[in-house]
Amino acid sequence: MIGDWLDIGPVDQIAPGNARTLPVRGGPDNEAGEIAVFHTLDNQFYALVNKCPHKQGPLSQGIVHGTVVTCPLHNWNISLKTGEALGDDKGCVPTIPLRVDAGRIYLLREAVVRKAA
Amino acid sequence: MNAPATFKSTGTGTSERLPERLVVIGNGMAGCRAVEEILERDPTRYAITIFGAEPRVNYNRIMLSPVLAGEKSFDEIVINDAAWYADNAITLVSGDPVVSIDRVTQTVIAKSGRVEPYDKLLIATGSDPFIIPVPGKDLPGVVTFRDLDDVDKMLAAAEGGGSAVVIGGGLLGLEAAHGLSLRGMAVTVIHLMPTLMERQLDEAAGWLLKEELERRGQVILTGADTAEIVGTDGHVSGIRLKGGREIAAAIVVMAVGIRPATALAKAAGLDVERGIMVDDHMVTSDPDVLAVGECVQHRGACYGLVAPLWDMCRALADHATGAPSGYEGSVTSTKLKVSGIDVFSAGDFSGGDGAEDIVMRDAARGVYKRVIVKDDKLVGAVLYGDTADGNWYFDLLKNNEDISDIREALIFGQAFASGGALLDPNAAVAALSDNAEVCGCNGVSKGKVVGCILGGAHSLDAVRSACKASASCGSCTPLVESLLSLTLGGEVESGPKTLCKCTSFGHDDVRRLILEKQLKAIPQVMQALHWTTPDGCHSCRPALNYYLLCAWPGVYVDEQHSRFVNERMHANIQKDGTYSVVPRMWGGLTNPRELRAIADVVEKYDAPMVKVTGGQRLDIFGIKKEDLPSVWRDLNAAGMVSGHAYGKSLRTVKTCVGSEWCRFGTQDSTGLGVQIERMTWGSWMPHKFKIAVSGCPRNCAEATIKDFGVVCVDSGYELHVGGNGGIKVRATDLLCKVETEAEAMEHCAAFIQLYREDAWYLERTAPWLERKGLEWIKASLFDDPATVARLAAKFRYSQQFMQDDPWAKRAAGEDAELHQHLAEVRPLELTS
Ligand code: SRM
Ligand SMILES: Cc1cc2nc3c(=O)[nH]c(=O)nc-3n(C[C@H](O)[C@H](O)[C@H](O)COP(=O)(O)OP(=O)(O)OC[C@H]3O[C@@H](n4cnc5c(N)ncnc54)[C@H](O)[C@@H]3O)c2cc1C
Ligand code: SF4
Ligand code: FES
Numbered sequence A: 001m002i003g004d005w006l007d008i009g010p011v012d013q014i015a016p017g018n019a020r021t022l023p024v025r026g027g028p029d030n031e032a033g034e035i036a037v038f039h040t041l042d043n044q045f046y047a048l049v050n051k052c053p054h055k056q057g058p059l060s061q062g063i064v065h066g067t068v069v070t071c072p073l074h075n076w077n078i079s080l081k082t083g084e085a086l087g088d089d090k091g092c093v094p095t096i097p098l099r100v101d102a103g104r105i106y107l108l109r110e111a112v113v114r115k116a117a
Numbered sequence B: 001m002n003a004p005a006t007f008k009s010t011g012t013g014t015s016e017r018l019p020e021r022l023v024v025i026g027n028g029m030a031g032c033r034a035v036e037e038i039l040e041r042d043p044t045r046y047a048i049t050i051f052g053a054e055p056r057v058n059y060n061r062i063m064l065s066p067v068l069a070g071e072k073s074f075d076e077i078v079i080n081d082a083a084w085y086a087d088n089a090i091t092l093v094s095g096d097p098v099v100s101i102d103r104v105t106q107t108v109i110a111k112s113g114r115v116e117p118y119d120k121l122l123i124a125t126g127s128d129p130f131i132i133p134v135p136g137k138d139l140p141g142v143v144t145f146r147d148l149d150d151v152d153k154m155l156a157a158a159e160g161g162g163s164a165v166v167i168g169g170g171l172l173g174l175e176a177a178h179g180l181s182l183r184g185m186a187v188t189v190i191h192l193m194p195t196l197m198e199r200q201l202d203e204a205a206g207w208l209l210k211e212e213l214e215r216r217g218q219v220i221l222t223g224a225d226t227a228e229i230v231g232t233d234g235h236v237s238g239i240r241l242k243g244g245r246e247i248a249a250a251i252v253v254m255a256v257g258i259r260p261a262t263a264l265a266k267a268a269g270l271d272v273e274r275g276i277m278v279d280d281h282m283v284t285s286d287p288d289v290l291a292v293g294e295c296v297q298h299r300g301a302c303y304g305l306v307a308p309l310w311d312m313c314r315a316l317a318d319h320a321t322g323a324p325s326g327y328e329g330s331v332t333s334t335k336l337k338v339s340g341i342d343v344f345s346a347g348d349f350s351g352g353d354g355a356e357d358i359v360m361r362d363a364a365r366g367v368y369k370r371v372i373v374k375d376d377k378l379v380g381a382v383l384y385g386d387t388a389d390g391n392w393y394f395d396l397l398k399n400n401e402d403i404s405d406i407r408e409a410l411i412f413g414q415a416f417a418s419g420g421a422l423l424d425p426n427a428a429v430a431a432l433s434d435n436a437e438v439c440g441c442n443g444v445s446k447g448k449v450v451g452c453i454l455g456g457a458h459s460l461d462a463v464r465s466a467c468k469a470s471a472s473c474g475s476c477t478p479l480v481e482s483l484l485s486l487t488l489g490g491e492v493e494s495g496p497k498t499l500c501k502c503t504s505f506g507h508d509d510v511r512r513l514i515l516e517k518q519l520k521a522i523p524q525v526m527q528a529l530h531w532t533t534p535d536g537c538h539s540c541r542p543a544l545n546y547y548l549l550c551a552w553p554g555v556y557v558d559e560q561h562s563r564f565v566n567e568r569m570h571a572n573i574q575k576d577g578t579y580s581v582v583p584r585m586w587g588g589l590t591n592p593r594e595l596r597a598i599a600d601v602v603e604k605y606d607a608p609m610v611k612v613t614g615g616q617r618l619d620i621f622g623i624k625k626e627d628l629p630s631v632w633r634d635l636n637a638a639g640m641v642s643g644h645a646y647g648k649s650l651r652t653v654k655t656c657v658g659s660e661w662c663r664f665g666t667q668d669s670t671g672l673g674v675q676i677e678r679m680t681w682g683s684w685m686p687h688k689f690k691i692a693v694s695g696c697p698r699n700c701a702e703a704t705i706k707d708f709g710v711v712c713v714d715s716g717y718e719l720h721v722g723g724n725g726g727i728k729v730r731a732t733d734l735l736c737k738v739e740t741e742a743e744a745m746e747h748c749a750a751f752i753q754l755y756r757e758d759a760w761y762l763e764r765t766a767p768w769l770e771r772k773g774l775e776w777i778k779a780s781l782f783d784d785p786a787t788v789a790r791l792a793a794k795f796r797y798s799q800q801f802m803q804d805d806p807w808a809k810r811a812a813g814e815d816a817e818l819h820q821h822l823a824e825v826r827p828l829e830l831t832s
Helices: A109-116 B029-041 B061-069 B082-087 B148-159 B171-182 B203-215 B263-267 B307-320 B390-398 B404-412 B414-419 B425-431 B446-454 B460-467 B477-491 B507-516 B522-528 B540-551 B565-569 B592-604 B628-637 B669-680 B741-758 B765-772 B774-782 B787-802 B806-811
Strands: A005-010 A018-024 A033-039 A045-049 A063-065 A068-070 A077-079 A098-101 A104-108 B020-025 B046-052 B078-080 B091-094 B098-102 B107-110 B115-117 B120-123 B127-129 B142-144 B163-167 B186-191 B219-222 B226-232 B235-241 B246-248 B251-254 B258-260 B276-278 B289-291 B296-298 B333-335 B343-347 B355-362 B367-374 B377-384 B437-439 B579-581 B609-612 B618-623 B650-655 B689-694 B708-713 B716-721 B733-738
Touching: A005 A109, A018 A109, A033 A104, A045 A098, A063 B540, A104 A109, B020 B029, B020 B115, B029 B046, B029 B078, B029 B307, B061 B148, B061 B171, B082 B091, B098 B263, B142 B148, B148 B163, B148 B171, B148 B251, B163 B171, B163 B235, B163 B246, B171 B186, B171 B203, B171 B251, B203 B219, B203 B343, B203 B367, B203 B377, B203 B522, B235 B251, B276 B289, B289 B307, B333 B390, B343 B390, B355 B404, B367 B404, B377 B390, B404 B414, B425 B477, B437 B446, B437 B477, B446 B460, B446 B477, B460 B477, B507 B522, B507 B540, B522 B540, B579 B628, B592 B618, B592 B628, B618 B628, B628 B806, B650 B669, B669 B689, B669 B708, B669 B741, B669 B787, B689 B741, B708 B741, B716 B741, B733 B741, B733 B774, B741 B765, B741 B774, B741 B787, B765 B774, B774 B787
Parallel strands: B020 B046, B020 B120, B046 B091, B120 B289, B142 B251, B163 B186, B163 B251, B186 B219, B276 B296, B650 B689, B689 B708
Antiparallel strands: A005 A104, A018 A033, A033 A045, A063 A068, A068 A077, A098 A104, B098 B107, B107 B115, B127 B258, B226 B235, B235 B246, B333 B343, B343 B377, B355 B367, B367 B377, B579 B618, B609 B618, B708 B716, B716 B733
C-alpha cells in the first residue's frame, strides 16, 4: 500500500548544516525536477523545490544558517519554512510538507508529484 | 478457550451496583497514576487488578538516574508501596507480564497462564528501548536503561571498574554516562549526531555541554557510528566504530531511543500507528479499552516525558468516572539530571520567519541563553548554565502570553523583566555609581569609561583602545554603548565595520581574541565573544572557519558546512547548477598524458565545453555533481590534482617561457613558477591569491597585476605585491629585490603568511595593502631581520596539513553524500 507520505530514508543521511537532493522524474508533463531536503544546525528538516526564485540556482548547494539558506549563485536568502525570499528580494519557491517520524524523513506525496514535476 | 464467561455489571436490575472490573496492564508511572486519579474521584467504582512485568511495586522511573549515580536508594524512589495496594484493595500481579488480550471474551492472559476478565481494560505498557541492529547486540554486558534490573546490571559492572561505552548522547545516555562515571568507570559516549542532545538543544548549547562533560573526564565522540559490538569469551569487550576505531568496554549501554510498547495492542486488533491510537479521553478504537502513557499516540504525538502523562491520567479518570473533560496535548520542556550542569529547553527553537532570536552569552560564567519570540509570543527557549528562569519561560510559552511589554528585558529573566526598573537600559546605567565595574575582564569602572569618553573617545572602538573596556569578551558592549549615548547624546561615532551583524567586534578584534583566548572552534568563538545569534550567518561562518584554520594549523578541523559551495564541492558552480573542473597545470606546463586524460574526461562525461582559462590551464565545463568524484579519479590517475580554481586560496602561478627558450629571458621563470606553485598550492587565504613569474621586464606573465609577482632581471628577482587585474585594476608595488631563487621563494612564503594572518576575510591583497599602507607591510616584514624566515617557516608548517589533494579523498569515497542524491522518485511510485 502506498501512503500519503513518501519515506525518503533516515535522518542521518543528511548532516546538520547540509542539504541533499531528490530528483523527481516523469511528473505529469514528464518533466524532471529536483527537491532539496535541508537539515539545519538546530536539527530541523525542510524541503523545497531546488530552484532559487531568482535565477533557478540550486538551493541545496547554499549555506544553511538558522532556517535560511543563502543561494550559491547570487546570495539571495530564502526561508526554509515558507520558501519566501527574505530582505529586499521578492520571490518564492514552493515548499514540500515534510515530517520526521521515528528517525525517518517523509515528504507529502502529492506535493512531490505536483510541485517538483 | 477456558476463560470464565464475561458478565457485565450494568443492567442487573438490582439497586446494588457491583463494581466494574478494571484491569491495568503496566505497573509503571502512567498506569498507577491513572489508578490514583480514579480512586480519588470514585474509590468504589472499580475492582482493580494491575499486572506488572517488573517484579516490584510502582516506583518513580525518572529517579533511576540518581539511583545509578548513587544519589538515591531504591526505597527512596518507590511511589506506592505494598500497603497502598492493600489499602485500596488492588490486586497486584507483579513479575507476570500479560501475553495476550482477548477482546471478544474481555479477558487478558498472563505469562503464568492466569486469566483475568475485565469490564474496562487499561493499557499502560510504556516503551521499549530501541536496540540498534548491529552484530553483537545480544552479547551479555549489552544493557539498556529502562528499569531497575538495568540499573542493577550497570552497578554490577561498575563494581569491576574498567571502562564503559554508552551509545547515544541524548538525555538518557548522558544520565547513564554520568552515573557510571560517578561509579568510577571510564566512560565514552558515542553519539551519531554532531552535537549532543540535538533534539533538545541547539548547536551552541550542545557544544557547551560537550565541553563540560569532557572537562569532567568523559570521552564524547560525536558524529560516530557504531559498526559492531565485539565480544571476548561470550561477553562484551568493546565496540568498533565505522571507520575501524575500537574502544574497549566492560559494559555497553544502549540509549538510542524508545519505541512505544504496542505489541499487545496490535495483536488484539486495536488501531495502532506509532503508538496505540487514543482519543481525547484516552479511549482506543475499542470503547472498553483505554490506554495511557508513553505507549499511546494522541493527536499524532507520542511523548517520552512524564509531564504529559499526568494530564492524560486526569482526562482518563474524568472519563472513567463519568465526568469526561478531555486532553488536548502537551507542550514539553526538558532538563538534564546531571548534578552541576544546568540545561533547559522548551518549545520550538527552529527560529524561522517572523521569529526573532534573542541571545545572551556570558562566557565568564559559562552561560548561554536563547529565547525565540514570534508575534509577541515566546515560542521557545534554550538555556545553558543558568536555568533559574526556565520555568518562568515555560509558563509564558504554555500560556501563550503576550510579551511585548517585557520584550527588551525578557532575556535577562523574570526578576529583571518584571521589575520594570530596568526596562530603559539607559536609566539603569545612569543609576550606576561611578565605581561600579563595567568591564569585568579588564576591571574598568563606570567612572573610568565616562572619563575616557569625555577625554575624546567618542566611539565604541575608541573606548576599547583608550581603556580596554569591552575589548576582551564584549559582554559589556551594551553597557559601554549606553554610557556613550548618555555622555554624548547623539554624538556617538560609529566604529569600524563589524565582522557581520551577529557581533559587535570587527575582523581584527575577532582574530586577535581567537589567539589570546585560544579559541579553537566556531561555537566556542561565538560563546566567548558573545555572538548575538545562535549559529551565525553566511558571512561570519566562513570567515570564522578561515580565521581558525589560519590560527591553529593542524589542530582546527575544517568545518565543511561553513564553506561556500565551491569550496565544499571543490569545483566551481555554474549558472545551471553544474560544475566546472580545473586541474592544476604547474606553472602552466602540461604534457601529452595530462592532455589525453583531459580529452578522455571531456568525452566520457560528455562535457559541453573545454576552455583555456586566463590562468594558463584548462577548464572542463558542465560536470554534474554526481560525476565529480569519478572525473577526479580519472584526472588523479594521470597525476593531476585540484587546481583550486574555486577557492579562497592559491589559484595559479602564471609563467612565461623564460631563459630556457626566450631570447630575452634572464632567469628560468618557468622553473621558478613551478617551484613556487609546488610550495604554495593548497593553502587557504582570506581571498583568492594569484602569482606570476615573468622572465624579463617585458612581463609576458603579467606579474605586475598579481597578488605576488616576480619579474626576473639580470641581477636577480624583483618582487612585486598587491596587484589586481579584476574589477579595479591595480598595478603592484615593488616590495624588494633579491638575488637568488631561494630568497624569492622565502619572501613569497613570508608575504603570503603576513597576508593570511592580517587581512580580513574576503579582502584581496590590493585593498589590504591600500588599507595598511606599503610602509606598514615593509616594516612588518623587514624591521626585524628574523621576520621573513619566521613567517616563511610558519607558512611551511601550515602547508604540511594543506597539501593533500581534496579531489583524491573524494575520489576515494570521502563525503560521498555531498555528491549523491538521497534517492530518486520515479513515475511508478507516483501513480497513487
Ligand atoms: C575561468 C576563468 C575565466 C577564463 O575562462 O579564463 C575565470 C572565471 C571566473 N572568475 Fe575570474 N576567471 C579567470 C581568470 C581571471 C583573471 C585573469 C587571471 O587570473 O590572470 C582575473 C583578473 C585577475 C585578478 O584576479 O586580479 C579574474 C578576475 C575575477 C574577479 C575579480 C577579482 C577582483 O579582485 O576584482 C572575480 C570575482 C571575485 O573573485 O569575486 C572572478 C570570478 C570568477 C568566477 C569564479 C565567477 C564565479 O564566482 O563563478 C568565474 C568562475 C568560472 C568557472 O566556473 O570556472 N574573476 N579572473 C579564469 C580562471 C583562471 C584560472 O585558471 O584559475
Ligand atoms: C532512566 C530514565 C530517566 C528518565 N528521566 C526522565 C526525566 O527526567 N523527566 C521526564 O519527564 N521523564 C523521564 N523519563 C521518562 C519517564 O520515566 C517515562 O516517560 C515514564 O516512565 C512513562 O510512563 P509509562 O507508565 O508510560 O511507562 P513506564 O513507566 O515504563 O511503565 C510501563 C510499565 O509497564 C510494564 N509492562 C510493559 N508491558 C507489560 C505487559 N505486557 N504486562 C505487564 N506489564 C507490562 C513495564 O514493565 C513498565 O513497568 C526517564 C526514563 C528513564 C528510563
Ligand atoms: S569575466 Fe565575468 S562572466 Fe567572464 S568568467 Fe569572469 S566572472 Fe564570469
Ligand atoms: S539564482 Fe539564487 S540568488 Fe540568483
